[in-house]
Amino acid sequence: MALDKPSLAAKLKVLCAEVISDEARLSVYESDGLTAKRQLPGIVVLPETIDEVRSIARLCHEQEVPLVVRGAGTGLSGGAMPHSEGVLMVMAKFNRILEVDQSSLTAVVQPGVTNLNISEAVSDLGLYYAPDPSSQIACTIGGNVAENSGGVHCLKYGLTVHNIQSLKIVLADGEILRVGGQSFDSPGLDFLSLLHGSEGMLGVVVEVTVKLLPKPPAVAVLMAAFSSIEDAANAVSAVIAAGILPAGLEMMDKLAIEAAEAFVGAGYPTGAKALLLCELDGCDEELSTLVDEVRGVLKKHGAFEISVATEESERLRLWQGRKAAFPAVGRLAPDYYCMDGTIPRRELASMLNRISEMSAEYNLQVANVFHAGDGNLHPLILYDANDDDQVRRAEKFGSDILLLCIEKGGTITGEHGVGVEKINEMCVQFSDKELALFHRIKKAFDEKGILNPGKGIPTLSRCAEFGAMHVHVGDEKFGDLERY
Amino acid sequence: MTNLVTSVDQFAELVRTAIASNQALTICGGGTRPFPGDSKASIELHMSGYAGVVDYRPEELVVRARSGTRLTDLKTLLGAEGQMLVSDPPVHGKTSTIGGLIATGVSGSRRPYAGAIRDAVLGVSLLLQDATQAEFGGQVMKNVAGYDVSRLVCGSFGMLGPILDVSLKVAPKPEMEASVSLECSPMRAKEIIEKLTRRVSGISASCYLEGQLRLRFSGSETAVTKEISGQGGESIGNGFWAELDNQTLASLVATKDLWRLSTDPSEPFSEERFPIADWGFGQRWLLDPEVNPRDSYGGVGHWTRVRRSEAAFSAETFHPLSPLQMRLMRRVKSAFDSEGLFNPGCMYPGL
Numbered sequence: 001m002a003l004d005k006p007s008l009a010a011k012l013k014v015l016c017a018e019v020i021s022d023e024a025r026l027s028v029y030e031s032d033g034l035t036a037k038r039q040l041p042g043i044v045v046l047p048e049t050i051d052e053v054r055s056i057a058r059l060c061h062e063q064e065v066p067l068v069v070r071g072a073g074t075g076l077s078g079g080a081m082p083h084s085e086g087v088l089m090v091m092a093k094f095n096r097i098l099e100v101d102q103s104s105l106t107a108v109v110q111p112g113v114t115n116l117n118i119s120e121a122v123s124d125l126g127l128y129y130a131p132d133p134s135s136q137i138a139c140t141i142g143g144n145v146a147e148n149s150g151g152v153h154c155l156k157y158g159l160t161v162h163n164i165q166s167l168k169i170v171l172a173d174g175e176i177l178r179v180g181g182q183s184f185d186s187p188g189l190d191f192l193s194l195l196h197g198s199e200g201m202l203g204v205v206v207e208v209t210v211k212l213l214p215k216p217p218a219v220a221v222l223m224a225a226f227s228s229i230e231d232a233a234n235a236v237s238a239v240i241a242a243g244i245l246p247a248g249l250e251m252m253d254k255l256a257i258e259a260a261e262a263f264v265g266a267g268y269p270t271g272a273k274a275l276l277l278c279e280l281d282g283c284d285e286e287l288s289t290l291v292d293e294v295r296g297v298l299k300k301h302g303a304f305e306i307s308v309a310t311e312e313s314e315r316l317r318l319w320q321g322r323k324a325a326f327p328a329v330g331r332l333a334p335d336y337y338c339m340d341g342t343i344p345r346r347e348l349a350s351m352l353n354r355i356s357e358m359s360a361e362y363n364l365q366v367a368n369v370f371h372a373g374d375g376n377l378h379p380l381i382l383y384d385a386n387d388d389d390q391v392r393r394a395e396k397f398g399s400d401i402l403l404l405c406i407e408k409g410g411t412i413t414g415e416h417g418v419g420v421e422k423i424n425e426m427c428v429q430f431s432d433k434e435l436a437l438f439h440r441i442k443k444a445f446d447e448k449g450i451l452n453p454g455k456g457i458p459t460l461s462r463c464a465e466f467g468a469m470h471v472h473v474g475d476e477k478f479g480d481l482e483r484y
Numbered sequence: 485m486t487n488l489v490t491s492v493d494q495f496a497e498l499v500r501t502a503i504a505s506n507q508a509l510t511i512c513g514g515g516t517r518p519f520p521g522d523s524k525a526s527i528e529l530h531m532s533g534y535a536g537v538v539d540y541r542p543e544e545l546v547v548r549a550r551s552g553t554r555l556t557d558l559k560t561l562l563g564a565e566g567q568m569l570v571s572d573p574p575v576h577g578k579t580s581t582i583g584g585l586i587a588t589g590v591s592g593s594r595r596p597y598a599g600a601i602r603d604a605v606l607g608v609s610l611l612l613q614d615a616t617q618a619e620f621g622g623q624v625m626k627n628v629a630g631y632d633v634s635r636l637v638c639g640s641f642g643m644l645g646p647i648l649d650v651s652l653k654v655a656p657k658p659e660m661e662a663s664v665s666l667e668c669s670p671m672r673a674k675e676i677i678e679k680l681t682r683r684v685s686g687i688s689a690s691c692y693l694e695g696q697l698r699l700r701f702s703g704s705e706t707a708v709t710k711e712i713s714g715q716g717g718e719s720i721g722n723g724f725w726a727e728l729d730n731q732t733l734a735s736l737v738a739t740k741d742l743w744r745l746s747t748d749p750s751e752p753f754s755e756e757r758f759p760i761a762d763w764g765f766g767q768r769w770l771l772d773p774e775v776n777p778r779d780s781y782g783g784v785g786h787w788t789r790v791r792r793s794e795a796a797f798s799a800e801t802f803h804p805l806s807p808l809q810m811r812l813m814r815r816v817k818s819a820f821d822s823e824g825l826f827n828p829g830c831m832y833p834g835l
Contacts, residue, residue, distance in 0.1 A: 103678055103750055126683070148628050159626065161635070162603050175808055182748035184595055184766045185639075187786045187803040188831075189813055190602060193635035197628040214683045241543035243566055243656035283684055286704035342624040344544055374625040414626035422629070429629055434618045440819035441631050444812065457630065 003042045003085040008065065012045055012087070015055040020044040029088055032073040032080040033135070036337070036385070037420050041068070041082030048093045050170065050206045057204065058174035060087055066453050067172075069200045071112065071143030074135040076338055077419030079147065079199045079455055086453075089204070091142050097121050098207075104182065105212045106165050111142025111205045115149075118210060127212040130157035133415070134323065142205040148197030150415035152248040152279070152322075155373040157213065159415070161196035168207035169195060172446035177203065194441070199417050200452040202445040216281035219247070220291050221315045224303035225272035229253060232274035233348035235301035236372045239278065240345065242297055244290065248279040249373030253352065255332070256325050256367040256380075263328035266321030269305050276303075276372065277322055279315075325369040326380065333365065333382035337394045341405030342414035345375045351408060355379055355401060362397040364390065376414035377405070403428055418456045426456075427463035435460060488533040492648060495529070496615035499825065502527050508828050511642040513584025514554065516577035519641060519801060522829025529646060531583050538649055539623070542567060546606065546623050548651040551583025558582055567654045570604035571595050572689075574729040583647045589639025592729035593689035593700070596749075596763045597681075598655070602638040609648040610637065613821050623651045636816075642827035643835060644820040658702035660709075661688065663724060666697045666717035670753050670761075673697035677749075677764045686711055689725050691762040695755075700725060728762060735759060735771065740793035743770040743777055747785025757781075772796075778803070802831060810835075 009021045020026060021043050031038045042065075047053045060067040066086030073080055082088040094110035100122055101107070107129070109118060115136040119128040132151035133139055139149070144160045145167065157163070166180030180192040195202055226232040232251055239246065252260065252268075252275045261268045268275055276298065280290050287310075295306055309315045321328075330336055343351055352368060359366040365382040379401055383394040402412040402425045412418070412425040426435070438457045442449070458466070489495050502509050508526040515532075535552035542565040549558060555575045562568055572592030573585050586608070591600040607621030610633070621627055621634035634651075637644055668676070673692050680687040680699070686707055689700035698720060701711045712719070727733045736742065745758070749766040758768040768785075770777055776799045778787050786803035805813070810832070817835055820826075829835065 102682075104748070105681065148632070150626050154626070158599065158603065161632070162599060177808060177812070181786075183746040183785055184763055185589075185591075185600065185746050187788070188805050188809055189643075189816060190589070190636055190639055191812070193602065193632050193638075194816075197632055202631075214681075216684050237543045240545060245656060281684075282703070283686070283707050285706040285710055289704060289706070342626045344541075344546075344624060346541065346544060371626075376626045409622070410624050411622055411627040411629045413629050414624070415628060417628050418630075426629060431618065433612060433614070433616055434620065434630070437612070437618065437633070437819065438630050441633075441816065444815035444819045 003065065005042060008063065008087070009043050011059060012043060012056065015059065016045050016047045016052045018046040029070065029073070029082055029090065032070070032075045032078060034076055034078040034081070034419065034421055037078040037081050039082050039084055041088035042084060042086050044088045044090060046090045046093050050168070050176070053089070053170045053204055053206055054174040054176065056087065056089060057170050057172060060450050061173045061448060064448055064450060067450050068452050069146070069204050071140035071146070072114065072138045074139040075143060075147060075417060075419065076340065077413065077417040077421040079417050079419035079452070080143075081420055083453065091140065094142070094206070100125070106209050107212055108207065108209050109141055111145070111208055112140050115139050115141055115144055122212055126215050128215055129210050130154070130163050130213050131160050134326065141208050141210065145196055145205050145208060146198065146200050147415065147417040150371065150374070150376065152250060152371065155249055155371065156245050156247045161193060163211050164192065164196070165209040165211050167192060167195060167205055167209070169203035170206050171203050172448065172451050180209070197417065199419065199456045201442055201456050202451065204451075216247070218284045218287040219279065219281045219310070219315060220287055221309045221318045222278045222280070222291065222294055222298065223268070223307050223309070223318050224276045224278070224298040225269040225305040226274040226276070226302055227272065227304060228302070229274045229352045230349040231302035232276055233352065233372070235276060235298050235303065236348060237345050238297050238301055239294060240373065242293065244294060246278045246294070246373060247281045248277070249371070250277045250322055251275065251368070251370055251372035252322065252325060253368040255365065256329060256369040259328040259332055259367060260321035260325045263331060264320050264324045266317055268321050272305070277318060322369065329367040329369070329380045329382070332367070333384065335383050335385040337381040337383065337398055339377065339379045339381065339398050339401050340413050340416035341402050341410055342374065342376045343405050343408040343410035345372075347408040347410070348372065348375065351377065351404065354404060358397060358400060362393045364393055364397055371414075374414065375410065399425060420455060423456070423458045423462070424466045426458050427466045432460050432463065435463065487528060488530045490533040492611070492617055495534075495611050495646065495648070498527055498529060499611065499613070499615040502825055503823060509646070509825050511587070511646045511827050513551070513581035513587065514577060514579030516580045517584060517588055519830050521827055522833060524828055531646065532579065532581055534648065535581075537561060544623070545654050545656075546651060547654055548623060548649060549582050550649045551581060551586070551647045553582045554578070555580045555582055555585060562654055563657070566657050568657050569601070570599055570653060570655050571601045572725065572729055573601050574731070576730060582650060586638050586647055586650050587640065587642050593691070593725045593762055596766060597688050602635050604653045605634050605638050605650065606653055607651040608634040608637050610644065611646045611648055613645065613823060613825055617648060621651065625653065641831040643817055643831050645826050658688070660705045661700060661702045661722050662708050662712045663689075663698060663700040663720045663722050664712055664715050664717040665720045666699070666715060667695060668697050670755055674753070674765060681764065689762070690764050691728055691760065692765065693760045698724060728760075736769070739771040739791065741772045741789070741796040742791035743773060744768070744788045744790050745770065745777070745781070745785045746788070747783065751783050751785060800833070805832070
């Protein structure tokens with residue numbers, strides 16, 4: 001249904017001070033971090049209060065207009081890609097930390113507060129908020145809830161869902177739902193879990209109570225260099241099997257190491273085929289024993305060079321290469337496509353080898369920088385977006401990686417979400433009956449289907465079409481048409 | 485009608501029979517925690533025959549087990565590999581099952597310090613209302629494909645369908661655990677706990693009863709030894725925590741009508757009212773009240789009637805919800821179970 005923009009914009013202006021409907025300003029919001037998928041929104045609104053959010057939702061609900069919510073737009077799966085005939089609600093003005101409670105170790109924050117801001121605001125109290133997605137300097141806590149974001153530290157400290165105490169949600173019809181509370185559990189079904197990772201399709205997050213943790217008194221980072229991917233992958237499993245739970249356990253392959261080293265000079269051994277960064281934390285008494293133990297395991301599995309950093313500046317230097325790895329790899333080619341599958345740890349070596357074979361088959365370079373401890377891969381496929389054939393090959397390569405993740409007993413997305421990007425692969429990971437149940441859950445919360453339509457869960461007819469396309473690889477008709 | 489089921493086909497057959505004969509299905513685990521449901525005629529679905537560990541690889545920190553698997557068996561299996569279930573889940577009897585644990589979503593004494601059993605759920609297989617099997621989540625640590633049905637099922641008391649199997653993240657056992665008991669006022673006990681949670685201290689359990697604060701510490705030998713000697717007080721055995729979690733402490737065994745208050749730990753506390761408080765005062769136990777505490781207690785939190793006596797007053801098991809919450813629960817229930825087949829009324833009447 002075509003949107004009567006002037007009429008809707010006029011109605012929205014009554015409800016909310018900032019309404020954008022001219023094309024030049026709308027273009028700012030045409031994509032999130034997945035820039036390959038672009039769409040001008042119908043209208044953009046930037047509400048400032050929960051009441052404004054409620055009335056906007058009510059209006060959209062009444063007029064059956066799609067409502068897409070956006071945090072900072074750093075998401076990598078197109079979850080916040082606008083709808084051409086809908087309203088894009090930007091939560092940027094919800095940027096205040098409302099309360100920090102030192103006794104319950106919680107903070108009440110608005111959804112537009114950035115992830116890093118929370119940790120910075122409580123840092124002087126010796127506290128922090130544990131989940132740390134790589135975009136933490138920009139991404140918002142509301143977006144983190146919508147995607148159930150992870151990060152380097154979730155191996156030990158859990159995902160967003162494990163670190164949120166309660167939420168205030170505006171439902172599609174404008175009603176306010178509170179989930180969770182100040183106690184350790186709540187009566188009724190666990191909607192707190194259900195809302196995490198629901199990609200803005202079940203409700204709008206308007207307030208978040210996060211759990212805070214005391215900063216560990218002692219931290220060490222081990223860097224270990226390996227002459228093969230297999231050795232490094234086996235070392236990852238061996239560390240976990242030894243009963244050690246590192247705060248972070250990250251892997252980089254040769255291409256990523258070289259790119260990072262050339263970019264920031266973190267002191268990585270460029271002759272290595274694989275590098276592990278292992279962060280350990282705890283109290284002073286136990287840390288040195290732990291470091292020795294991990295050093296022993298890494299050595300046993302073939303690490304030819306191990307260095308340990310305990311001073312903060314040294315640790316930051318080691319992490320710097322990892323944190324700059326994406327932009328560093330970005331310098332190797334005009335564009336890169338970041339994938340996000342998870343597999344059981346034991347499959348790491350065979351998976352990485354297969355990716356390297358596929359890289360040769362597709363004639364596209366790939367760098368791997370990822371959360372090895374969680375088995376969460378981030379292959380970065382290098383390509384040139386101005387070359388249609390490379391674009392097509394990159395997308396196919398990415399899709400093949402995701403399908404391989406399913407085959408290995410894993411999942412098509414560990415932390416970036418499905419959005420519009422992985423909607424086809426959902427048809428492979430889930431049966432029609434499972435997808436139908438997802439649609440019924442969606443309907444239970446949002447009967448008219450106005451919240452973020454077309455994202456996250458594919459329609460069954462789309463899956464039928466994808467199944468057919470899948471069979472006829474290479475001769476897909478109308479390949480540039482959007483299909484939901 | 486009672487049915488011990490050992491295969492998915494048999495489950496499916498019973499679901500079809502229930503639909504055809506307009507009966508409900510009452511899903512039972514080991515039968516150690518009975519919760520009464522609506523009085524609709526029903527077929528009993530005993531999950532305890534559908535047992536066994538499907539997959540366990542210690543180095544992956546993941547176990548996948550059929551719902552009828554006994555908790556004691558699972559704990560033994562994990563223990564042999566130096567691992568354990570997250571949160572010290574209670575074992576109410578030797579027939580208690582993992583499916584029952586997930587359906588009730590109950591956590592033990594480690595809950596405030598190491599997360600709830602729900603936090604450890606990675607995936608479930610469910611039997612849907614059309615008698616087919618569906619899988620949600622999986623066996624990997626991070627997974628955001630589709631809605632998080634597996635954690636939603638945790639604590640749903642069977643209302644969304646029978647759990648066929650569950651995949652859980654497990655935890656390495658700490659190198660050492662030790663417990664102490666300190667004589668102090670509740671006020672002082674709260675201060676001690678708050679100080680311990682304000683830093684990395686290794687605290688892994690806390691309970692206030694009989695004028696004493698009991699604490700457990702977990703971690704490396706050096707760290708635990710240091711914490712314990714810093715606390716003073718008397719050393720006690722770690723066995724206390726299982727007695728608390730499994731409700732085998734003498735006072736709890738003797739209780740006929742047992743109520744649990746889950747509340748903000750900072751909520752004012754009265755020893756006279758609550759003989760036992762654990763979870764850093766976030767979980768408080770009321771033994772044999774004379775009137776419904778939901779009416780008599782003015783503070784914050786939600787009550788669960790964990791055990792009921794016939795003679796006592798009538799009251800629902802779970803705390804009343806807002807009309808909006810009930811409406812959403814009803815709609816989600818119907819998304820899974822439009823015919824009202826599974827455990828009707830077990831959680832809330834009419835649901």
